[in-house]
Amino acid sequence: MLGPDFGHRTTLFPMTDTHLDTTQPFGLIGVGALAHAMAATWAHQAPNQPIGVWARSASRGVRLRDAVQRSVGRPEGIETIDLLDSIDEMAAMHTTVLAVRDSDLEEVARELAQHPPEVEDAVVLHASGALPVHVLEPLRLVGYQIGRMHPLVSLRRKADPEGFRGVGFSISGGPVAVARAKALALWLGGWILPPLAEGEAQVRYHAAASLLAGGIGVLFEYSLDGMARALGDRDAARGGLIHLLRSVAANLEEVEPRDALTGPSARGDVEVVRQHLEALTPEGAEIYRALLPAMLHMAFERGTLAEVDRDRMLAFLAQEGVA
Numbered sequence: 001m002l003g004p005d006f007g008h009r010t011t012l013f014p015m016t017d018t019h020l021d022t023t024q025p026f027g028l029i030g031v032g033a034l035a036h037a038m039a040a041t042w043a044h045q046a047p048n049q050p051i052g053v054w055a056r057s058a059s060r061g062v063r064l065r066d067a068v069q070r071s072v073g074r075p076e077g078i079e080t081i082d083l084l085d086s087i088d089e090m091a092a093m094h095t096t097v098l099a100v101r102d103s104d105l106e107e108v109a110r111e112l113a114q115h116p117p118e119v120e121d122a123v124v125l126h127a128s129g130a131l132p133v134h135v136l137e138p139l140r141l142v143g144y145q146i147g148r149m150h151p152l153v154s155l156r157r158k159a160d161p162e163g164f165r166g167v168g169f170s171i172s173g174g175p176v177a178v179a180r181a182k183a184l185a186l187w188l189g190g191w192i193l194p195p196l197a198e199g200e201a202q203v204r205y206h207a208a209a210s211l212l213a214g215g216i217g218v219l220f221e222y223s224l225d226g227m228a229r230a231l232g233d234r235d236a237a238r239g240g241l242i243h244l245l246r247s248v249a250a251n252l253e254e255v256e257p258r259d260a261l262t263g264p265s266a267r268g269d270v271e272v273v274r275q276h277l278e279a280l281t282p283e284g285a286e287i288y289r290a291l292l293p294a295m296l297h298m299a300f301e302r303g304t305l306a307e308v309d310r311d312r313m314l315a316f317l318a319q320e321g322v323a
């Protein structure tokens with residue numbers, strides 16, 4: 001399982017400059033999903049060092065602060081978050097993470113660039129998987145060191161201090177920003193992915209991540225629907241399916257995807273697959289149908305599907321209009 005012990009992976013990269021000085025001021029702009037996980041992790045690991053947060057909506061800022069305080073059990077006298085009155089206070093931060101949606105990054109970078117850094121080697125990082133570092137160019141022009149640190153994880157607005165445990169980070173930017181981002185990623189409990197060239201490779205990286213994260217969600221939706229109707233109990237269906245998903249993930253960590261493939265399509269069992277397609281909702285059946293050729297191909301490549309079974313399944317797929 002992808003677990004916390006990824007020390008060996010971080011050694012793939014030079015370990016110099018990987019210490020994060022948590023006594024230096026740290027700031028977050030935005031109070032969404034990324035900000036919740038980052039602020040909660042910081043509050044747990046450096047409880048005596050409040051971070052500065054700039055929220056454009058005061059009430060949402062307070063909500064983040066309350067959620068983070070709750071996550072650390074509201075220790076008396078310890079304020080984990082300092083809600084800032086204005087974005088200009090970010091100029092005093094040693095490291096600032098722009099935890100805003102990708103579509104807002106350019107605007108926020110321009111806004112912060114109105115306030116040049118007040119400290120040496122002030123670093124500003126964005127967390128987008130899709131956008132290049134140079135969306136922060138206005139900040140570089142006024143003296144900030146700029147970079148990008150994208151956590152390969154799916155987050156929602158939850159003050160989870162374990163949100164980055166075992167997570168791979170894709171990092172790029174200038175040398176000072178990269179060193180800071182690596183130190184922060186490791187300190188948050190993550191590990192560093194191999195460097196990624198901007199342009200085509202970054203698009204491929206992000207497309208791959210989005211296909212998996214989004215695709216699993218869609219598959220889960222239709223599986224849950226079918227399972228809940230079968231069992232008459234949505235909670236039990238969810239619990240059962242989550243465990244099934246975990247077992248698939250555990251297998252995928254150990255073997256190639258084609259070797260982890262199970263189920264009737266991988267065995268070439270046409271009759272069972274036909275019944276499945278009838279039993280699912282039209283939307284669920286459409287997705288199942290679309291995946292069948294790839295399942296069949298992988299099973300055949302693995303060498304466990306007899307040619308005769310593959311041909312029967314291919315004939316069935318042709319009938320269904322998918323191959």
Ligand SMILES: NC(=O)c1ccc[n+]([C@@H]2O[C@H](COP(=O)([O-])OP(=O)(O)OC[C@H]3O[C@@H](n4cnc5c(N)ncnc54)[C@H](OP(=O)(O)O)[C@@H]3O)[C@@H](O)[C@H]2O)c1
Binds near residue numbers: 107
């Ligand atoms: N969520 C994930 O799973 C995930 C994973 C990896 C990377 N990331 C990256 O993390 C970054 C943040 O994503 P997210 O999911 O945390 O987004 P999010 O939950 O939608 O939160 C975005 C936050 O940005 C704030 N914001 C937008 N414009 C602003 C402005 N002009 N000034 C101040 N705050 C502003 C929003 O404020 P309001 O609350 O007032 O709307 C909101 O709090 C993105 O670059 C994303 O690609 C996210």
